[in-house]
Structure formats: structure tokens, C-alpha cells
Amino acid sequence: MSQSGVDVSPECVSTFNELKLNKKIKFIIFKLTDDYKEIVVEEASENGDWDYFREKLLNAESKSKNGKVGKGPRYAVYDFNYDLASGEGTRSKITFIAWSPDDAGIQPKMVYASSKDALKRSLNGLATEFQANDTDDIEYQSVLAKVSKGLA
Amino acid sequence: MASSQPLTSSVQPTDVYGGDEVSAIILDPGYSSVRAGFAGEDAPKSFISSYYGFHNDRQIFGDDDTHNPLPGMEIRNPMSKDGVVEDWDVAKSLWHYSITSRLVPMKQTDPRTNGLNDDTKDMDVEMEGTEEEEKPLEEHPLLMTETAWNPSKNREKSIEIAMEEWGCPAFWLQRNSVLAAFAAGKATALVVDVGATITSVVCIHDGLILKKSIQKSPLAGNWVSSQIRALWNTSEPKIDLIPHFMIAAKTPVDAGAPAQATYQKFENITDSFRTREEERVLTEFKESVVQVWPGPGRLSSPNPAGTTNVDYVKAQPGRVFEFPNGANQMWNVERMNVVEGLWDEKAAIPIPGEPAVTKGQTIPEMIKASVNAVDMDLRAALLQNVVVTGGTTLINGFTDRLNQELLNMYPGTRIKINAAGLTTERRFGSWIGGSILGSLGTFHQMWISKKEYEEFGAGVVEKRCK
Numbered sequence: 001m002s003q004s005g006v007d008v009s010p011e012c013v014s015t016f017n018e019l020k021l022n023k024k025i026k027f028i029i030f031k032l033t034d035d036y037k038e039i040v041v042e043e044a045s046e047n048g049d050w051d052y053f054r055e056k057l058l059n060a061e062s063k064s065k066n067g068k069v070g071k072g073p074r075y076a077v078y079d080f081n082y083d084l085a086s087g088e089g090t091r092s093k094i095t096f097i098a099w100s101p102d103d104a105g106i107q108p109k110m111v112y113a114s115s116k117d118a119l120k121r122s123l124n125g126l127a128t129e130f131q132a133n134d135t136d137d138i139e140y141q142s143v144l145a146k147v148s149k150g151l152a
Numbered sequence: 153m154a155s156s157q158p159l160t161s162s163v164q165p166t167d168v169y170g171g172d173e174v175s176a177i178i179l180d181p182g183y184s185s186v187r188a189g190f191a192g193e194d195a196p197k198s199f200i201s202s203y204y205g206f207h208n209d210r211q212i213f214g215d216d217d218t219h220n221p222l223p224g225m226e227i228r229n230p231m232s233k234d235g236v237v238e239d240w241d242v243a244k245s246l247w248h249y250s251i252t253s254r255l256v257p258m259k260q261t262d263p264r265t266n267g268l269n270d271d272t273k274d275m276d277v278e279m280e281g282t283e284e285e286e287k288p289l290e291e292h293p294l295l296m297t298e299t300a301w302n303p304s305k306n307r308e309k310s311i312e313i314a315m316e317e318w319g320c321p322a323f324w325l326q327r328n329s330v331l332a333a334f335a336a337g338k339a340t341a342l343v344v345d346v347g348a349t350i351t352s353v354v355c356i357h358d359g360l361i362l363k364k365s366i367q368k369s370p371l372a373g374n375w376v377s378s379q380i381r382a383l384w385n386t387s388e389p390k391i392d393l394i395p396h397f398m399i400a401a402k403t404p405v406d407a408g409a410p411a412q413a414t415y416q417k418f419e420n421i422t423d424s425f426r427t428r429e430e431e432r433v434l435t436e437f438k439e440s441v442v443q444v445w446p447g448p449g450r451l452s453s454p455n456p457a458g459t460t461n462v463d464y465v466k467a468q469p470g471r472v473f474e475f476p477n478g479a480n481q482m483w484n485v486e487r488m489n490v491v492e493g494l495w496d497e498k499a500a501i502p503i504p505g506e507p508a509v510t511k512g513q514t515i516p517e518m519i520k521a522s523v524n525a526v527d528m529d530l531r532a533a534l535l536q537n538v539v540v541t542g543g544t545t546l547i548n549g550f551t552d553r554l555n556q557e558l559l560n561m562y563p564g565t566r567i568k569i570n571a572a573g574l575t576t577e578r579r580f581g582s583w584i585g586g587s588i589l590g591s592l593g594t595f596h597q598m599w600i601s602k603k604e605y606e607e608f609g610a611g612v613v614e615k616r617c618k
Contacts, residue, residue, distance in 0.1 A: 003330075003359050005594035037594055065192070073337060100337030102570060106577065109337030110588040116339045117358045131340055131537060133570070 002118030004111055006032065008039045015041050016123045019079060020094060027053050030075040030119060034063055036111050039119050042074070050140045053078060057099045057138060062108035073100035073112035075119055077126070082144055082152040093147050096120060096129035099138065176293040176590040177255060179247060180328065180583040183231045184348035184373070184543075187583045188250040191295065191590030195576050196583050198254035203227050203428055204246060211242060213249040219429070221397050223420035227428045233349040233370060235299045236306055244313055248288065256288050287319030293599055294320045295590040297328040297582050300354050300361050301368065307617070308610035315605045322599035324590075325617040327361055329354040331585030332541040335577070336570045342522065342534040344515065344554070346544040348373045351494075351515065353522040355534055360618060364525040369513040371494050373544040376442070377434040379490040382501045394477050395429035402478035411479035433476060441473045444549035445488045447556030450496050491547060495557060516557040535562060540571040541581040 012030055019025040026048035030039050043056065053076070062072025076097040083090050098116050100109050120129065130146055132138050144152050176191040182202065189196035205212035207225040212218055218227065230242035237243045294314045298307065307325055314320040329352070333341035339359045345352045351372045355365035384391035394415070402413035445451040451461050462485055470484035493500030493509055495516060500509040511517050523531050535558065540551055551571045558567045572578045589595055600616050608615075 003598070004589060004592055005596065005598045006592070007594070036592055098339065102337070104337065106335055106572075106584060107588050110334050110585055111592065113334040113337050113339045114359060114589060120358070131338060131533065133337060133537070133568070137536075 002115040004036075004114040006036065006039060006111070006115040006118060008119050008122045009041075011041050012039055012119065013122050015044050016077060019044070019077060020125050023079070025079070027076060027078040029053075029056055029060075030077075031060070031072070032062075032108075032111060032115065039075070039115065048079070048081075050143075054138050054140075057097075057132075058101075058135065060099070062104060064105040065107055068105075070108075071101045071104040073098075073104055073108055075099070075112070075116065077123065080143070080147050082148050084148075084151055086151070091148070093127035094125060095143075095147055096123065096126045097138070098129070098131045100131070100133055102133050175291065176295055176322075177251060177289065178295050178297075178583055178586040178590050179251065180297040180580070180586060181231070181237075181243070181247060182347060183229065183233065183235050183350070186247060186250040187580055188247070188255060189583070189587065190255065191587050193587055194584070195580055196587075198250045200246075200250050200253070202231055202246065203229050204242065205425075211245060213246055214253065219397070221418045221421055221425065223418070224422060225425055226422050227424040234301070234368070235347065235350050236302055237309070240309060240313075244317070247313075248318070252288050256292065287317070289314070289318040289320045292320065293322035293324070293590070294318070295324045295326060295586050297331060297586055298325055300327050300329050300352065300363075300366050304614050307613050311600065311605065311613045312610050315602060320602070322601050323605070323613075324599050325613055326586060326589065328582035330356055330359060330361065331582040331589070333537075333539050334359070335581050335585035335588070336537075336539045336572070338537050338539060338570070340530075340533055341537040341539045341570075342519070343539045343541065344519065344545070346372050346494075346515075346540075346542040346550075348543070349375075351518070351542075351544075353515075353518045355522055355526050355530070357526075357530060362526050365522040367518040367522045369515075369518055371509065371513050371515070372542075373438070374431075376438060376491055376494070376544065376547075377431060378503055378506075379493060379501050380434050380437055380442070381430075382503050383486055383490055386501075391475070391479075392477075393430050393433060394475070395426065395433055396476040397429055399476050402476075405478055405480070407472065408481050409479070411475065411477040413477040415477075437473055438547060441471045441483050441487045442491055442547055443487055444491050444494075444547055444553045446549040446552035449556070451485075451488055451492045451499060452496065495553060515554065516561060519558070520561060532565060536566050536568045538567065538569045540569055541578060543579045545571065546575060546578055 015028055019028060024046055025044050026046055028044045029042045031042040032039055057074055060072040060074045061069050063069055076099060078095050080095045081090055081092045100112055128147055136142060178189055178191055180187040184202055186200050186202055187196035188198040201215050203218060205218040205225045206228050207222050230237060230239040230246060232238040296310055310325060311323050314323045329343040329345060332343050333356045340357050343354045343356060349372055351369045353367040355362045384393060398415050400414045400416040405412050445461060453461055455461050455464055465485045465488060470482040471487060472480055472482055474480035495514055497509045497511045497514050523534060551569055555569050577584060600612055604612055
């Protein structure tokens with residue numbers, strides 16, 4: 001359980017396992033339900049285009065407590081593939097991303113941050129993870145450098 | 153009673169909001185102030201000073217009465233300079249006051265025993281009625297914040313008070329640095345908290361404090377005040393720090409001219425009272441005049457023009473500060489000198505009778521020590537997630553300088569500082585974090601219930617609140 005008491009729906013784990021084993025799904029975006037009770041799958045996509053994925057995160061929304069819609073945090077898992085600079089082939093790393101834009105409301109930011117470990121712990125087989133808070137953090141090049149530890 | 157309904161209609165949890173109404177109370181005690189309020193609200197409704205008056209064996213709380221120049225009244229504080237409770241009896245009463253004065257109405261007490269109708273001659277008639285002590289929080293779960301270094305004895309004491317004396321149905325303790333990190337949207341962060349008596353740097357990974365990374369130093373808000381005192385004491389002519397309450401009347405004077413004021417005389421004003429009133433003037437000075445040299449480099453560093461930054465600042469317009477007695481003068485590079493010691497131990501103004509500032513107490517060195525204490529692989533992530541909180545960080549230029557110092561120490565590393573733009577979010581960061589957490593419907597299952605407490609005792613807090 002997370003520090004906020006928020007639960008992870010079983011669908012999160014099954015979708016993640018599908019990504020891990022079948023390799024068809026390229027990314028999953030998870031969200032908290034509007035009542036902040038449970039983490040659910042928002043989208044599982046076979047489109048491996050990074051910019052398409054990035055747009056999804058940038059356009060994510062959350063409702064604040066007085067019902068206003070603003071930018072929203074999300075969790076995501078991306079099956080990240082890259083070629084080693086040394087020419088020794090392709091690597092694939094299942095990457096966990098905690099996306100929490102700095103200009104999102106304080107309430108969604110708080111709930112997402114305090115619920116993150118619950119989701120992370122129920123997904124077995126993550127190769128790497130990072131926290132992203134502004135558009136630069138999810139530029140392809142900066143992610144590539146982070147995930148490959150500079151070896152791409 | 154209308155006031156026993158704690159949430160106003162505008163913040164009443166709705167289905168959109170997701171919070172079930174639990175009307176939990178969030179209590180965030182610090183050295184200079186106690187913040188208390190209802191979960192789900194944006195800011196603490198009750199904000200009172202931690203300083204209390206001690207007069208004729210009586211404790212006086214709150215911001216009105218403790219500023220009243222009563223003859224012989226001492227000003228004291230139940231917290232240690234480390235931000236942990238020292239005097240439990242007073243701390244308990246102070247927190248009780250912070251909650252009952254603004255949030256929970258005092259229950260009506262029996263007029264025969266509440267002392268209000270006591271006639272001095274039959275004082276000792278019936279005292280057993282007071283046995284049934286008031287339990288003000290019987291309907292309110294209590295979420296308290298604590299410092300990262302709060303000893304386990306103190307943690308157990310907190311739950312004891314909440315459960316036994318206040319009758320809380322449920323209790324939770326949460327580290328304030330973790331709350332500040334979460335409120336910034338980060339489960340992993342390096343939290344720099346500059347408060348009144350203590351500056352701390354703490355690394356947090358996935359919502360857990362890395363114990364080895366905890367760094368503390370007394371170079372915080374009150375230390376800056378003592379630097380200003382030292383500056384004024386050594387000024388030519390020496391500046392007399394006369395607090396507001398002593399001024400009867402004043403007439404405007406030119407800058408630098410002696411004050412034209414008449415003073416009020418008071419009998420038997422204690423030093424501690426005077427010091428605290430002086431502190432208010434110093435606070436005003438800190439808020440309106442003091443500025444951190446924003447960088448690049450340090451205040452003493454050379455600049456491209458071939459001089460030092462000091463010369464550059466001297467050529468810039470200063471800021472005027474008017475003392476309570478009407479005397480006023482321009483402050484130029486001095487307004488930066490008083491905070492330079494936070495970054496550069498050599499720049500600290502020596503205070504007679506106090507040990508010199510060491511390098512390890514400065515903010516950059518604390519961050520370095522903290523980061524060096526954690527795993528290599530984590531360091532980059534921490535430096536990208538520096539969260540700045542605490543009232544003293546609101547001094548102009550603070551975050552710019554912090555950024556400069558970090559870039560200097562870690563060239564080539566991506567540094568990102570997160571400092572809430574809203575003043576309230578910076579001052580009440582951990583309270584607000586607690587407020588959101590405590591209002592979550594799902595947080596229900598986290599609370600330590602009264603039943604659990606009865607079953608396992610106070611030690612349960614160590615097991616549950618990591």
C-alpha cells in the first residue's frame with residue numbers, strides 16, 4: 001500500500017505483464033481515478049513513437065478539489081529501445097516514469113507523489129525509473145541519456 | 153452549534169474531491185510557530201506563535217497577550233533549538249490552545265466547577281468535578297508533523313497525548329520534509345528547509361527519508377537576526393534597537409539624523425520580552441531590506457569589471473529602513489552581508505561570545521555532505537529535485553544563490569530547484585501536504601486507530617509511521 005492508502009487496480013498489473021511478455025504494447029499511462037481512490041490504466045498503446053507518448057503526458061489533466069481542470073500528473077511505463085553507441089546491438093529497458101508537471105495543482109501533485117511507491121512496487125521487472133517535472137525532462141534526448149546511462 | 157461543523161460549505165468535500173468527511177486536524181508545530189487547521193483546507197486556520205508568556209506562574213498563549221508589556225512577564229518557548237519538544241507540559245497546552253482557540257469550540261463546562269464563578273473564599277469546595285477532563289478532539293483524527301530527527305521517545309509521547317488526553321479517535325505522524333517533497337510532486341527529492349532556528353538538508357527516496365543524509369545547522373532565520381544585531385551594534389554610530397511598544401510618539405527625520413521620538417516607560421520589562429519584541433523589528437528588516445547576493449559567485453568574489461561583487465553592490469541603489477523610533481537610513485551592501493554567512497563561513501559577522509561559524513554549517517557544504525552520504529546512483533536524481541521550503545527561504549535572492557552554489561559544486565550536472573512561488577505554500581509546505589493527505593478518503597486505512605493504540609501501546613507509532 002502506498003503512503004496515501006491509494007490502491008492499485010489489478011488491471012494495472014495485468015496490462016503491465018502484457019507489455020513485458022508480449023512486447024506488443026509499447027507504453028502504458030496510469031492515472032488516479034477522479035475520486036483519488038485507485039490507480040487505473042488510462043491508456044495502453046502499441047504506438048511506439050516517443051513524441052506521440054510525450055504529447056499524451058503533456059496534455060494530461062487532473063481535476064482540482066473545486067472541480068477546476070488543470071494539468072495533471074501521471075505514471076507511465078515505456079518499453080524503451082535504443083542502440084548502443086558501441087554498435088553492440090539494441091537494448092530494451094522497461095522504464096517507469098513519474099510525471100508531475102511543476103505547474104499542476106498542489107493537490108494532484110501531492111496525491112500522485114505519495115501514491116507512487118504502491119504502483120512501482122506492484123510492477124515487477126522495471127529496469128529503470130525517473131521522475132519528470134517539466135517538458136525538458138521528457139525530451140527524447142534527455143530520456144535516452146538517462147535510460148542508457150550515456151551508452152547510446 | 154453551527155461552529156462545530158468544521159468545514160465551510162466551499163471546502164466541503166464533494167464526490168469530485170474524493171475526500172470522505174473525516175474532519176481531521178493537521179498540527180504542524182515548529183520553533184517559531186504552530187500551524188493547525190482542518191484537513192482539506194488550503195492554509196492553516198490557526199497560526200500562533202510558539203513563544204509563550206510566563207507571568208505569575210501562569211502561561212499566556214497567543215499573539216495578542218504575549219505582546220502585552222506586563223511587568224515581570226518572561227517569554228519562553230517549549231521547543232528546543234533543534235525543533236523538538238523540550239517542555240512537554242507547555243507544548244501540550246500550547247498545541248491545545250492552537251486547536252481550541254480557532255478550530256474546535258471549547259465545550260461548555262459545568263458552571264459549578266469551571267472556575268469562572270469561583271468566589272475566592274470557597275475555592276476548595278468541590279474539585280473532583282474537574283477530574284472529567286475535557287477531551288477536545290474526540291471527533292477529530294489528528295495528523296501531526298515532525299522533524300526527520302524526532303527521537304522515538306518524543307514520537308511515542310505525541311501519540312500518548314493525542315489518544316489519552318485529547319481522546320483522538322485516530323492518529324498519524326508524518327515527517328515534515330517528506331510532506332514538503334510530496335507537495336512539490338516528488339517522491340524522490342533533496343529537501344532544503346530553512347526555518348527559524350534550524351536549517352536542514354534531507355534526502356528522500358520513494359517517500360522515505362535516508363537517515364544518513366540528514367544534515368542540520370543552526371544557521372537559520374534567528375541566526376540571520378543575530379547577524380543583523382551584530383551589524384547594528386558595530387555600526388557608527390551604534391544603532392539602538394528600540395521595539396515598537398516603547399515608542400510613544402515620533403516625528404519624521406532625515407536619513408541618518410538622530411531620532412526625534414518620545415519613549416514610554418515600563419516597569420520591570422524582562423529581557424526575554426524585550427528580545428522578542430526586538431525580534432519583530434528584525435523580522436521586518438529581514439522581510440523588507442535583507443537580500444541574498446544572487447550570484448554569480450560569492451559576495452566577495454571578483455567580478456568581470458576587475459573589482460569584487462561588493463564594489464558592484466555598493467554602486468547600486470540601496471534600500472531605506474525606518475526604525476520604530478523614526479530614525480532611518482540607507483542600507484547598501486550591509487543588507488547582503490548579514491545573510492552571506494549562510495553560504496560562506498568567512499563572510500559571517502563574528503558574534504561576541506558565540507563560536508565562529510564553521511564551513512560545515514553553511515548551506516552548500518550541508519548539501520554536499522548530504523548528497524555524499526547517499527548511493528552514487530541516486531545523486532543525479534536528487535540534484536534534479538531540490539525542494540526549497542521554510543520561511544527564511546523567502547529572503548530575496550535565496551533560490552537564485554542556491555542555484556548558483558549548486559552549479560558551482562556540481563558542474564555539468566543538471567540542477568533543478570523547486571520552490572513554491574506562493575508565499576503560503578513555502579511557509580506552510582508541510583502543513584498543506586498534511587492537509588491533502590489527511591483529507592483523502594483512502595487515508596482512512598492508514599490512521600492508527602484508538603483500538604490499535606490500546607492493543608499495542610505507544611510503540612505502535614514506530615512500527616506504523618516510518
